[in-house]
Amino acid sequence: MNGTPIRLRELAPDGGGQLSKAEQIAQLRAQLAELDGGAAQEQIGGEGVVPLGGELANVLPNGGLPRRQVTQVSDTPSLIVEILRQVTEAGGYVGVVGWPELSYAELSAQALRRTVAVPEPGLDAVHAAGVLAEGLDVVVLHARSEIQFTPAQARPLLARVRAGGAAMLCVNVAVPSPALRMSADIARFHGIGRGRGCIAGIDLEVSAHAKGWKRPPALLTLGSATGGVTRLKAVPS
Structure with missing residues (x-):
């Protein structure tokens, strides 16, 4: 840095x-x-x-x-x-x-x-x-x-x-x-083919839990796969 x-x-x-x-x-x-x-x-x-x-x-x-x-x-x-x-x-x-x-x-x-x-x-x-x-x-x-x-x-x-x-x-x-409580799991890598390519982005499935609160997870796409833009959408329950 x-x-x-x-x-x-x-x-x-x-x-x-x-x-x-x-x-x-x-x-x-x-x-x-x-x-x-x-x-x-x-x-x-x-x-x-x-x-x-x-x-x-x-x-x-x-x-x-x-x-x-x-x-x-x-x-x-x-x-x-x-x-x-x-x-x-x-x-x-x-x-x-x-x-x-x-x-x-x-x-x-x-x-x-x-x-x-x-x-x-x-x-x-x-x-x-x-x-x-x-x-x-x-x-x-x-x-x-x-x-x-x-x-x-x-x-x-x-x-x-x-x-x-x-x-x-x-x-x-x-x-x-x-x-x-907030957690994220990698759901998908972008840019990788069968035996070739490099990681261009990832999808994170993000969830949060609090007392009396429950919502479906969100899919967070990060990296150059989005053209520099973060995409967010709900994950169907």
């Missing part, structure tokens, strides 16, 4: 010369203040939800991701990047914590300027995500392997999320009773 306008922040790892937690917090807050004059000044979609577009909105309660709550999301990088793209292109601000392998190639230069990445959060990924939740619209908290939080372990994160304004997306980080 060197040479791109993404606001990439790598915090010092635990060990000799590491930053203290207070110094990490100060860095993140300073970075938030730099985002186009302050991301916290205006939220997209109002107080309750971060809106998403197309049929994907029909899959989600109230047409988007709930603010000040946790959404559990499957480890599907293409779905996460599509969410980041939609939110930033609508004028929102996003952050990603603990996902150095995630590719931002699908985001425009303007979208990258609205993105804060903390690929190696060092001392405390949960605390870093909580700080970002104070001033962004969507924050992704990722772990390389699955982590199951007890209610006591999840309490500090949930408190920060409720105090901020972001929709918190947890990937491989399970908290008790998330507000929403």
Whole structure:
């Protein structure tokens, strides 16, 4: 990612010369203040939800991701990047914590300027995500392997999320009773023939579940198979 306008922040790892937690917090807050004059000044979609577009909105309660709550999301990088793209292109601000392998190639230069990445959060990924939740619209908290939080372990994160304004997306980080569960499975590859060709796009079957909420999955087509346009349609039940 060197040479791109993404606001990439790598915090010092635990060990000799590491930053203290207070110094990490100060860095993140300073970075938030730099985002186009302050991301916290205006939220997209109002107080309750971060809106998403197309049929994907029909899959989600109230047409988007709930603010000040946790959404559990499957480890599907293409779905996460599509969410980041939609939110930033609508004028929102996003952050990603603990996902150095995630590719931002699908985001425009303007979208990258609205993105804060903390690929190696060092001392405390949960605390870093909580700080970002104070001033962004969507924050992704990722772990390389699955982590199951007890209610006591999840309490500090949930408190920060409720105090901020972001929709918190947890990937491989399970908290008790998330507000929403969202998953995606690859349904089809585009551009591959029998023994030849290359992947030009993929279809993702996206579903979401919340208390009292059930809708048919949506088919999300990503990649050059769409001519640069994301297509969304409902999957027949």
